[in-house]
Amino acid sequence: MMKNRWGDIAFYTLTGGIVFFSLLPFLWFIDTSLKTDLEITSVPPVLVPSGSLQFYRSALERYDLLHYVKNSVITAGFTTLITLLISMPAAYALARLRMRFKKLFLYALILVSMFPQISIAGPVWRILDSLNLLNSYPGLIMPYVTLTLPLGVWIIASFFQELPRELEDSARIDGCGHFQTLWRIIIPLAAPGVFTAAILVFIYAWNEFFFALLIMTQQRYQTLPVGIALFQGEYTLPWGDIAAASTIATVPLVLLVFLFQRRIVSGLSAGAIKG
Amino acid sequence: MRFSIAARERLYAFSLLTPCFLFVVTFAFYPIIYSFYLSLHKIIIGLPALGQPFVGLHNFGELLHDGIALHALLNTFTFVFISTLFELLFGLVIALAINRSFRGRGMVRAAILVPWAIPTVVSSQMWRFIFNDKYGLLNFILYGGDTTLYRAWLADPLFAFTAIVAADVWKTSSFAALLILAGLQTIPEELYEAARIDGANVWQRFKNITLPLLKPALLIALLFRTMDAFRVFDLVFVMTQGGPADSTNVLQFYGYKKIFAEGLMGYGSAVSVFVFMISLAVSLVYIKSIGSKMLSEKE
Numbered sequence: 001m002m003k004n005r006w007g008d009i010a011f012y013t014l015t016g017g018i019v020f021f022s023l024l025p026f027l028w029f030i031d032t033s034l035k036t037d038l039e040i041t042s043v044p045p046v047l048v049p050s051g052s053l054q055f056y057r058s059a060l061e062r063y064d065l066l067h068y069v070k071n072s073v074i075t076a077g078f079t080t081l082i083t084l085l086i087s088m089p090a091a092y093a094l095a096r097l098r099m100r101f102k103k104l105f106l107y108a109l110i111l112v113s114m115f116p117q118i119s120i121a122g123p124v125w126r127i128l129d130s131l132n133l134l135n136s137y138p139g140l141i142m143p144y145v146t147l148t149l150p151l152g153v154w155i156i157a158s159f160f161q162e163l164p165r166e167l168e169d170s171a172r173i174d175g176c177g178h179f180q181t182l183w184r185i186i187i188p189l190a191a192p193g194v195f196t197a198a199i200l201v202f203i204y205a206w207n208e209f210f211f212a213l214l215i216m217t218q219q220r221y222q223t224l225p226v227g228i229a230l231f232q233g234e235y236t237l238p239w240g241d242i243a244a245a246s247t248i249a250t251v252p253l254v255l256l257v258f259l260f261q262r263r264i265v266s267g268l269s270a271g272a273i274k275g
Numbered sequence: 276m277r278f279s280i281a282a283r284e285r286l287y288a289f290s291l292l293t294p295c296f297l298f299v300v301t302f303a304f305y306p307i308i309y310s311f312y313l314s315l316h317k318i319i320i321g322l323p324a325l326g327q328p329f330v331g332l333h334n335f336g337e338l339l340h341d342g343i344a345l346h347a348l349l350n351t352f353t354f355v356f357i358s359t360l361f362e363l364l365f366g367l368v369i370a371l372a373i374n375r376s377f378r379g380r381g382m383v384r385a386a387i388l389v390p391w392a393i394p395t396v397v398s399s400q401m402w403r404f405i406f407n408d409k410y411g412l413l414n415f416i417l418y419g420g421d422t423t424l425y426r427a428w429l430a431d432p433l434f435a436f437t438a439i440v441a442a443d444v445w446k447t448s449s450f451a452a453l454l455i456l457a458g459l460q461t462i463p464e465e466l467y468e469a470a471r472i473d474g475a476n477v478w479q480r481f482k483n484i485t486l487p488l489l490k491p492a493l494l495i496a497l498l499f500r501t502m503d504a505f506r507v508f509d510l511v512f513v514m515t516q517g518g519p520a521d522s523t524n525v526l527q528f529y530g531y532k533k534i535f536a537e538g539l540m541g542y543g544s545a546v547s548v549f550v551f552m553i554s555l556a557v558s559l560v561y562i563k564s565i566g567s568k569m570l571s572e573k574e
Binding site for chain 2: 011014015018019021022023025026028029032040041042043044045086087089090092093094097098099100105107108109110111112114115116117118119120121122123124125126127142143145146147149153178182203206207209210213214224225226228229239242243246249250253254256257258261262264265268269
């Protein structure tokens with residue numbers, strides 16, 4: 001079939017182009033992180049770096065990169081944990097129980113996920129300030145939990161909904177209480193959904209910049225995005241160090257994406273598209 | 276037990292929702308209301324001796340005559356419109372391209388997810404480097420080794436704005452593509468078969484089957500992208516700091532500057548309230564047209 005052959009060529013060219021443009025800018029940055037100062041500023045640009053790890057060393061030593069990594073791991077980790085613990089029961093109530101004001105709850109959650117962060121930034125800062133929680137992990141984790149709850153609840157609820165209705169009935173006949181039903185039967189069956197929500201919440205918290213910038217004004221508490229945004233050199237921008245830190249901040253995410261792309265896709269489109 | 280089964284179930288449902296509700300109220304709804312309150316006062320961080328005198332709607336009156344704020348408003352709308360348009364367009368193209376089974380499909384999907392997963396701060400630094408005036412990749416691609424022709428892209432108002440749009444489109448088209456792809460996969464193959472038998476060509480099939488059935492997915496992608504583009508901040512903060520000459524100043528960045536750089540908590544809160552009202556209006560319009568469909572599935 002002649003026609004199919006041309007279709008295939010067009011398809012592979014287009015797909016190849018899409019993949020190329022998706023990856024190229026970041027590959028260029030990784031490439032940059034492996035160069036030397038001289039190679040970074042050279043024109044024409046050096047394609048194959050000398051593989052010098054000098055920028056990784058200076059990012060670790062001069063900018064104390066590891067403490068940013070630590071702060072990011074702590075905030076993103078706890079945000080994920082707490083958001084999941086709160087989302088699971090909430091999603092269960094919304095997806096499988098009879099209750100009043102369900103619509104109101106859903107609208108409220110959608111609203112939280114929609115409005116610009118600046119509309120709550122000043123007050124959140126003041127609340128945290130009055131509680132002495134600026135520059136502290138809980139001070140950042142609590143707003144993060146709030147902002148990721150809609151995502152967590154929405155994804156987990158859409159997985160809960162797909163479980164058969166009879167589960168609760170048979171659990172009740174077997175003498176399972178409400179809480180046991182949720183904990184022992186529903187959540188294990190929806191484990192893939194919970195895991196999907198965990199990945200997305202983690203990525204959100206790991207990448208968040210706006211609140212981290214406001215709340216963590218002291219360097220020792222700052223997360224990776226804040227550190228990377230504020231890196232300053234003595235005279236010029238330390239591009240090599242920025243590229244090295246960026247690579248370290250991004251590699252875990254790229255690994256997540258390649259390992260769990262299927263789950264991430266299902267999570268992103270969960271509930272949104274079935275109509 | 277004194278309660279009926281239904282009443283107990285409702286009670287149980289509410290108790291399960293309580294923690295979620297508490298967080299949302301404390302760190303989202305209360306701050307929104309608090310923001311209204313602050314916007315009616317004159318408050319300067321760093322001058323606590325000033326107290327916080329009530330000034331009524333004075334801040335809003337000032338806002339209406341604030342040229343930079345209005346400029347930021349216009350920039351924000353332009354940004355939202357152009358970037359969303361391109362994201363949906365590229366998203367559609369990507370989705371149509373990979374909507375078939377082929378070897379390595381998972382890898383391709385993962386590859387196009389990479390821009391979405393990268394922290395925005397990182398992608399901003401990356402693009403800033405590509406647009407660099409002395410050794411940026413863009414200059415080299417356009418002008419080769421002739422450094423005398425190299426331009427400082429981010430120092431030019433129009434190019435700086437374009438650069439921010441381009442960086443945003445690069446980062447988020449894949450997200451739109453995935454939402455649209457999920458929509459594409461719900462369209463039954465038989466419809467295309469039937470149309471083919473009836474002699475419909477590619478374009479007719481696209482226009483009469485794909486587009487109408489894709490409408491919900493496109494609207495959802497539009498909703499998500501619009502609301503997200505409204506809060507553009509990281510790109511501006513890292514790439515341009517709102518400059519040059521406020522050409523890339525957007526509302527969220529302007530509000531941030533007023534409150535946290537200049538310490539004008541009262542006036543900045545007026546900006547916040549203003550931004551909130553606009554986004555509320557936009558999201559209500561969207562939710563009215565598509566939200567009921569999303570919600571009906573959750574009931």
